[in-house]
Amino acid sequence: MSTPHLSAAPGEIAPLVLMPGDPRRARRIATAFFDEARLVTEVRGIEGWTGTYRGTPISAVASGMGQPSISIYATELYRFYDVQRIIRVGTAGAIADDLTLGEVVIGSAAHTDSALANRVPGVHYSHAPSFELLAAAVQAARAAGVTPRVGPIFSSDAFYGNRPDTMAALLAHGTLAVEMEAAALYGVAAEHGREALTLATITDHLSREEKMTADERETCFEQMTGWAIAALLA
Ligand SMILES: O=P(O)(O)O[C@H]1O[C@H](CO)[C@@H](O)[C@H]1O
Numbered sequence: 742m743s744t745p746h747l748s749a750a751p752g753e754i755a756p757l758v759l760m761p762g763d764p765r766r767a768r769r770i771a772t773a774f775f776d777e778a779r780l781v782t783e784v785r786g787i788e789g790w791t792g793t794y795r796g797t798p799i800s801a802v803a804s805g806m807g808q809p810s811i812s813i814y815a816t817e818l819y820r821f822y823d824v825q826r827i828i829r830v831g832t833a834g835a836i837a838d839d840l841t842l843g844e845v846v847i848g849s850a851a852h853t854d855s856a857l858a859n860r861v862p863g864v865h866y867s868h869a870p871s872f873e874l875l876a877a878a879v880q881a882a883r884a885a886g887v888t889p890r891v892g893p894i895f896s897s898d899a900f901y902g903n904r905p906d907t908m909a910a911l912l913a914h915g916t917l918a919v920e921m922e923a924a925a926l927y928g929v930a931a932e933h934g935r936e937a938l939t940l941a942t943i944t945d946h947l948s949r950e951e952k953m954t955a956d957e958r959e960t961c962f963e964q965m966t967g968w969a970i971a972a973l974l975a
Pocket residue numbers: 761762763805806807830831832833900920921922
């Protein structure tokens with residue numbers, strides 16, 4: 742079996758999946774963290790890698806950028822590969838003033854401006870992660886000596902939004918950071934009765950001239966990936 746967007750054979754993708762947006766980050770995660778890592782799909786250049794972590798099968802499959810893209814990969818993984826848990830390991834821009842570059846946020850909810858949010862007619866649907874994964878990720882961070890930043894994030898359909906009023910209102914409502922996939926991932930997981938969570942490393946600040954380079958964005962995954970693996974295995 743393969744799907745329109747994944748060419749892995751049945752059984753070649755593990756039930757536990759790490760999902761960065763960037764295909765090159767998927768490769769780096771597999772190389773850095775997995776034993777016996779092998780490439781199992783690369784349709785459209787979206788790489789998926791499978792290996793083991795301390796004996797447990799685990800995969801890293803990229804999502805591409807944006808909510809339509811992650812919706813495709815998450816749906817195919819849950820529906821056709823029987824994936825149980827997906828943790829997005831992404832990057833995000835800081836909305837909250839006190840977040841610093843490199844800090845990891847854990848998305849306990851995801852607001853969005855996407856049309857994909859219209860899941861239930863007449864309802865402003867709440868995009869929420871798996872409580873079990875959330876609790877396990879927080880525990881993993883604390884075990885590593887870090888008090889993690891946990892809170893709502895904004896999954897935007899636009900990277901170049903230039904919407905200061907929107908960001909100010911989101912800040913006033915306690916939103917930590919902006920990225921482009923978490924809400925859709927949470928919605929697709931709920932639709933399939935499976936689990937999902939988003940961890941994101943802060944790579945730039947919306948209200949300050951601070952940002953990582955493209956290389957730094959590709960390689961800034963270690964801390965969040967360690968917590969994500971611990972949560973997937975919990
Ligand atoms: O680094 P990733 O995981 O791709 O995440 C963020 O980076 C991309 C934008 O540059 C969007 O996908 C956004 O969500």
